[in-house]
Amino acid sequence: MNQSDAADDRAPLDRLVDLLKTLASTVPAPDPPPDGRENARRAGARLGEAAQVVSQALLLCAASSFRYWARTAEIWSQAVPPIAAALADGGRHPGRDQAISAARIDELRRALRELAEVPADESRRLQQALERLLLRLGPVVESGAPDAETYWRRWDAKP
DSSP states (O other): OOHHHHHHHHHHHHHHHHHHHHHHHOOOOSSOOGGGHHHHHHHHHHHHHHHHHHHHHHHHHHHHHHHHHHHHHHHHHHHHHHHHHHHHHTTSSTTTTHHHHHHHHHHHHHHHHHHHHHHHHHHHHHHHHHHHHHHTTOOOOOOSSOOTTTOOOSSOOOO
16 A cells, blocks of 8 residues: 555545544634624534534444454354364374364464454444545535645736
């Protein structure tokens, strides 16, 4: 994965962090002046939207944690019986049951591979869910200086 792919993957999470910062830094105004009520309504609507997005993102993260731990517990519940059987045998018959011990080792390898894949699978699933949430908000509005690719001269050429 190159550096631009990593930046693309982090963009939705950076946007969510910005929404969280906006929510945390917003302090409700006491009473708006009569001419500023429309601005106060707009600010309140933005704050409400940010709070809704953040609460949905927190629920997505909680659901992701539950899925992660449920899958991990399921894999361990499948791996524990072969481990317990191997420990119970304790080397009583060293050369007799090589096929059985090889099958137990393969089962343990399978369980360890699945355990290693769980975090990546769940993080991919959570990232897709967060991206869908942020896509419902609309396009990202960029502010600041234009990029070098989109910059164009600011003066008019003489005729």
